[in-house]
Amino acid sequence: MAQFELLLPKMGESVAEATIIKWLKNEGDKIELDEAVLEIATDKVDSEVPSPSEGILKKKLFNENDVVQVGAVIAIIETNVNAAIEEVTPKPTASIAIAAEVKETIADIPFVPTSEISKNGDSGRFYSPLVRSIAKAEGISMEELETISGSGESGRVTKNDILAYLPNRGKNIAKTAVQAPAQSNGVASAPKIDAEKKAAPAPTTAAATSAIKVPEVMIGPDDEIMEMDRMRKIIADHMVMSKHVSPHVTSYVEVDVTNIVKWRDRVKKDFEKRENEKITFTPIFIEAIAQALKEMPMVNVSVSGQNIIKRKHINIGMATALPSGNLIVPVIKDADQLNLIGITKKVNDLANRARNNKLLPEDIQGGTYTVTNVGTFGNVMGTPVINQPQCAILAIGAIRKKPAVIETPEGDLIGIRHMMFLSHAYDHRVIDGALGGTFVRRVADILEAFDPNRKI
Numbered sequence: 001m002a003q004f005e006l007l008l009p010k011m012g013e014s015v016a017e018a019t020i021i022k023w024l025k026n027e028g029d030k031i032e033l034d035e036a037v038l039e040i041a042t043d044k045v046d047s048e049v050p051s052p053s054e055g056i057l058k059k060k061l062f063n064e065n066d067v068v069q070v071g072a073v074i075a076i077i078e079t080n081v082n083a084a085i086e087e088v089t090p091k092p093t094a095s096i097a098i099a100a101e102v103k104e105t106i107a108d109i110p111f112v113p114t115s116e117i118s119k120n121g122d123s124g125r126f127y128s129p130l131v132r133s134i135a136k137a138e139g140i141s142m143e144e145l146e147t148i149s150g151s152g153e154s155g156r157v158t159k160n161d162i163l164a165y166l167p168n169r170g171k172n173i174a175k176t177a178v179q180a181p182a183q184s185n186g187v188a189s190a191p192k193i194d195a196e197k198k199a200a201p202a203p204t205t206a207a208a209t210s211a212i213k214v215p216e217v218m219i220g221p222d223d224e225i226m227e228m229d230r231m232r233k234i235i236a237d238h239m240v241m242s243k244h245v246s247p248h249v250t251s252y253v254e255v256d257v258t259n260i261v262k263w264r265d266r267v268k269k270d271f272e273k274r275e276n277e278k279i280t281f282t283p284i285f286i287e288a289i290a291q292a293l294k295e296m297p298m299v300n301v302s303v304s305g306q307n308i309i310k311r312k313h314i315n316i317g318m319a320t321a322l323p324s325g326n327l328i329v330p331v332i333k334d335a336d337q338l339n340l341i342g343i344t345k346k347v348n349d350l351a352n353r354a355r356n357n358k359l360l361p362e363d364i365q366g367g368t369y370t371v372t373n374v375g376t377f378g379n380v381m382g383t384p385v386i387n388q389p390q391c392a393i394l395a396i397g398a399i400r401k402k403p404a405v406i407e408t409p410e411g412d413l414i415g416i417r418h419m420m421f422l423s424h425a426y427d428h429r430v431i432d433g434a435l436g437g438t439f440v441r442r443v444a445d446i447l448e449a450f451d452p453n454r455k456i
Contacts, residue, residue, distance in 0.1 A: 004053045006037065006075040008068050016159070017130045018042045020066050020074070021230075025057045031077060038074070041230065042361065055079035067133055119237050121146045124244030126156055126237070134162050140169075155305055231326045242388045246427040250383045251437040253422045255444040257399060259452040260284055261418040267456050274456070275341060282318065282373060283343040285396055288446040289371060290314050290335040292439055299439050300368050301430060302389045308430055317367035317387060318347065320354040321376070328354050329387060331367040341456070374423075375399060381421040391431055394440065397421035 008018060018040040025037050036048035037057065059076040062068050117132040121142055127135075135145050140162075148165050150157040219225065228236065264279060271279045293300045293314050302309045314336040317329040330350035335343060353359050369390055374382040375398035382395040397420050404417040424440035 002079050003058065004055065004077040004079050005073045006049070006051060006077055008040070008070050008072050008074050009049060010070050017067055017069050017128065020062055020064050020068060021046065022064060023060060024048070027057055027060060029057050031055055031057055040068075046231075046357075047361065049074075051077060053077055053079050067130055069130070117142055117145065120241060124241050125150070126241055128156075128159075130159055131157050131162055134159070134166075138166060138169075229324070229326075231324070231328075235326060238388065239385050242386050245388060246386050246391070247429060248383070248386060248425050249428045249431075249433060249436060250423055250425045251433070251440050252381060252424075253440045253444045255420050255422055255447050256404065256417050257281075257420050257447055257450075258418040259450045260447060261399065263450065263452050263454060271456050275344070277341075277344055277348055279344050280347070281396075281399070282371075283340055283347050284450070285373075285447070286316055286318065286332065286335055286343055286347065286371060287340055288443050289316060289369065289394060291446055292442045293369060294336050295442065296435065296439050298435060299392050299426070299431060301391050302368070303391065303427065303430055304389075311368040313366070313368065315366045315368045317364075317370040317390075318350070319370060319372035319387075320351055322357075323355060328359065328364060329367060329370055330354055330359055330363045331365065333366060369393070371396065375420070381423045383423060384425045386425055386427055391427040391429075392436070392439075393425050394443070395423040395425070397423065 019042070021039040021041050023038045025031055031037060031051045031054060033054045034050045034052070035054075037051050038049050040047060040049055055077040057075060058078040060074070061076070062072075062074050068074055117127060117135050117140075119132070120126055123146055125146070127145065131145075134140075145157065145162075148157050148161060149155075150161050260281065264281065264284075268279055271277070293316075297310055300311045300314060302311065313334055315331050315333045316335045317331045319327050319329050321327055330353075332338070332343065332346045332350070335346075338346065350359070350363060353363070367387065367390060370384075370387040370393040372382075372384050372393065373396045374384075375396055378398055380397045380400065382397070384393045384395040386393050399418050399420045401416050402419045403414055404419060406413045406415045406417070422440050422444060424436055424443075426436040426439075428436075
């Protein structure tokens with residue numbers, strides 16, 4: 001018999017950890033090749049971890065709700081292959097490693113319990129499960145955590161930031177504890193945070209200047225209390241963070257899409273027969289947005305502290321409604337490099353897999369701009385919330401027949417046209433009204449200039 005190490009797989013470049021949601025197998029259970037052993041979740045997507053080998057689940061190395069690093073050994077599977085048995089032990093966590101480094105410095109300091117670290121601080125800055133885990137293990141309060149300078153996106157504290165902070169913190173705490181006068185009961189007072197650290201600047205975001213005060217909610221006798229599911233909690237946190245980070249401005253433009261509607265009505269049957277794909281309006285809109293982004297690259301940006309990151313690739317996310325009512329945003333990579341058929345195939349594939357919970361982590365990563373179709377719900381316009389760390393999002397309204405003025409060489413006429421509103425929300429820190437308004441007008445112009453005789 002041999003023992004096989006089941007590792008937490010890599011789930012995309014920006015995903016370094018995952019939370020174990022549920023073990024699908026118990027110790028002693030038989031596992032088939034490629035059979036799912038457990039369910040995991042990141043802040044982006046849920047997925048299952050299959051076994052690359054058949055055998056018996058001998059040992060689980062982590063429990064449900066544990067946060068695990070990518071590449072860590074999460075379980076031992078006993079296989080039928082004859083080989084020498086290799087003893088496997090889980091790798092020490094980052095907090096254990098740091099504790100060992102500063103053990104001599106802080107060994108004599110009394111333990112100071114800390115309150116639970118929430119995902120978002122008063123500044124609106126997000127803290128990953130790993131950072132919160134290390135902070136809790138090292139007795140770092142939320143107040144102290146907020147003072148740590150972050151090198152991540154939007155000033156976010158990364159694992160490296162908190163690990164670099166800990167050794168010096170230990171020395172400062174030890175120094176403070178030695179100098180602090182003893183209490184009347186003979187026990188040293190709790191160490192205070194180093195004044196230098198306490199004065200460290202908070203992340204440079206609009207939210208850093210004020211804290212959120214949540215009003216008390218009165219519950220009536222007939223009211224029903226429903227706990228948010230995990231995805232709804234993530235969405236809620238992300239939306240609140242976005243509103244705190246970015247000052248939103250929204251510009252509106254009405255578009256005449258009559259040529260597009262007539263063209264689609266004419267070609268959709270032949271298109272489906274030839275390509276085995278249905279063509280909707282969404283690929284046409286994404287094609288126009290990609291062209292406008294290529295012409296105005298300063299809309300395709302992100303903000304990191306005091307720096308503007310101009311994205312080289314045009315990766316357009318499309319907000320997709322799930323059967324649960326939640327939203328997810330799969331991404332069409334390099335949309336400007338695809339023709340209309342290619343975009344259509346990508347849109348249909350991502351939408352279908354989203355609705356069937358088959359998206360991969362990389363399918364929802366790397367977006368640089370987002371489009372959301374509020375017209376699907378019969379809405380004519382909206383004020384969408386920017387999908388951080390992007391700086392802009394476009395909402396597409398319902399297409400409606402309306403009387404409109406038609407300009408012709410012979411004079412103006414009143415006719416029935418297919419009209420639609422575009423709502424462009426953008427981050428006013430880096431996108432001014434002139435650029436944000438010009439961009440959405442350019443998208444409208446591209447759509448209105450659509451060739452009704454275009455070949456598929």
